[in-house]
Amino acid sequence: xxxxxxxxxxxxxxxLGLAEEQEAQDFETLAERDAEAAAAxxxxxxxxxxxxxxxxxETLPADMWARISARLDAPLPEADLAEMAPEFxxxxxxxxxxxxxxxxxxxxxxxxxxxxGLAASVVLALALVWSLxxxxxxxxxxxxxxxxxxAVALVEGSETNLTRxxxxxxxxxxxxxxxxxxxxxxxxxxxxxxxxxxQNRGSALAVEGLPPPGPDQLYEITFEQAGGSPxxxxxxxxxxxxxxxxxx
Amino acid sequence: MSELAQRIEACARGDRAALRAVMETExxxxxxxxxxxxxxxxxxxxxxxxxxxxxxxxxxxYDASRGAARGWLTxxxxxxxxxxxxxxxxxxxxxxxxxERRQDEEIxxxxxxxxDMNSDLRRCLDRLEPPKRLAILQAYVLGYTHxxxxxxxxxxxxxxxxxVRRGLVALRECLS
Numbered sequence: 001x002x003x004x005x006x007x008x009x010x011x012x013x014x015x016l017g018l019a020e021e022q023e024a025q026d027f028e029t030l031a032e033r034d035a036e037a038a039a040a041x042x043x044x045x046x047x048x049x050x051x052x053x054x055x056x057x058e059t060l061p062a063d064m065w066a067r068i069s070a071r072l073d074a075p076l077p078e079a080d081l082a083e084m085a086p087e088f089x090x091x092x093x094x095x096x097x098x099x100x101x102x103x104x105x106x107x108x109x110x111x112x113x114x115x116x117g118l119a120a121s122v123v124l125a126l127a128l129v130w131s132l133x134x135x136x137x138x139x140x141x142x143x144x145x146x147x148x149x150x151a152v153a154l155v156e157g158s159e160t161n162l163t164r165x166x167x168x169x170x171x172x173x174x175x176x177x178x179x180x181x182x183x184x185x186x187x188x189x190x191x192x193x194x195x196x197x198x199q200n201r202g203s204a205l206a207v208e209g210l211p212p213p214g215p216d217q218l219y220e221i222t223f224e225q226a227g228g229s230p231x232x233x234x235x236x237x238x239x240x241x242x243x244x245x246x247x248x
Numbered sequence: 249m250s251e252l253a254q255r256i257e258a259c260a261r262g263d264r265a266a267l268r269a270v271m272e273t274e275x276x277x278x279x280x281x282x283x284x285x286x287x288x289x290x291x292x293x294x295x296x297x298x299x300x301x302x303x304x305x306x307x308x309x310y311d312a313s314r315g316a317a318r319g320w321l322t323x324x325x326x327x328x329x330x331x332x333x334x335x336x337x338x339x340x341x342x343x344x345x346x347x348e349r350r351q352d353e354e355i356x357x358x359x360x361x362x363x364d365m366n367s368d369l370r371r372c373l374d375r376l377e378p379p380k381r382l383a384i385l386q387a388y389v390l391g392y393t394h395x396x397x398x399x400x401x402x403x404x405x406x407x408x409x410x411x412v413r414r415g416l417v418a419l420r421e422c423l424s
Contacts, residue, residue, distance in 0.1 A: 042315040050369045054362035057276035071301045
């Protein structure tokens with residue numbers, strides 16, 4: 001049997017869904033670098049796709065978009081995070097938990113006290129202690145300040161742009177809106193979204209394709225419509241912003 | 249380039265509005281395919297949801313020169329459904345098996361019946377011996393494994409693999 005025929009038949013088995021999982025993966029890997037295999041797979045799928053058209057379309061549930069966007073905003077599973085950025089200790093997240101907007105903030109009075117007024121230096125010191133006790137520090141830390149001069153969030157960025165956001169005190173998120181975190185990798189360029197804070201809580205956000213963050217890089221949080229800014233650029237009011245510093 | 253392909257490229261640039269537009273135009277079709285494979289609406293909705301998450305993450309891999317966007321998206325969905333079907337924690341319920349077998353056959357024959365009589369796929373499937381045709385349809389439409397096919401027709405796995413492969417070769421030759 002010629003190689004071509006063999007490829008065609010293996011591709012048919014993969015397209016049909018009958019190939020063993022490993023076999024299917026191997027073939028797809030092969031197709032990524034072998035144009036003939038890729039073409040065979042594309043042909044096999046095209047031969048069978050008329051069968052997909054015989055399934056009657058079904059109405060999507062009304063919340064499908066909300067479900068999808070929630071998944072996009074959710075922090076990656078811990079296993080993935082560990083793989084991507086071992087420099088973050090998972091336990092650090094419990095040090096300064098962000099109370100949800102609806103939760104009573106009373107037990108966190110000390111956090112509020114520490115952060116009311118322009119207490120950024122206190123927070124920064126706290127952050128440094130924190131990183132000292134929990135392992136290698138992030139490459140940048142920014143304290144985001146609101147219009148009233150209060151520290152509202154602590155942002156830590158790693159080399160790979162895994163960004164940990166810790167909210168400092170309750171956040172008055174307008175009904176139906178969500179907090180979106182932005183940065184400007186290039187001071188002259190447009191802000192880039194780092195992700196949404198699901199359930200309006202602090203979170204670790206992973207984003208690919210950005211250069212490692214550096215000193216004086218701008219971070220900010222805006223309030224955006226559910227699902228995030230429709231334009232890909234900040235459109236809502238700024239909750240807080242700040243420039244990154246390198247921890248010593 | 250198709251509108252869908254353009255939207256996938258926009259997804260690769262981080263445009264969520266484009267993803268939502270793809271969901272609105274392609275979602276119902278994908279949910280129909282998923283429901284037919286997974287049989288349960290909650291699982292089918294999960295499959296569609298995860299497929300759009302995968303689309304978002306893989307959008308940068310989409311290469312318009314390597315095939316139509318619609319097929320690319322269908323493949324993501326089908327792979328998601330197959331993964332769910334193969335997952336050990338959830339298998340096609342084995343109780344009320346005879347009832348289910350009848351339903352399965354109905355689903356498969358309905359899919360077959362809806363194929364355009366003049367289409368190459370219909371014409372070539374028609375040429376196969378009925379058991380091979382059924383097996384191929386069960387695999388594609390319902391995501392059956394070789395094992396499930398052999399269980400349903402009570403034939404040894406080895407011989408089922410061999411004759412399904414022969415059926416597939418015949419189908420491919422007819423379609424080429």
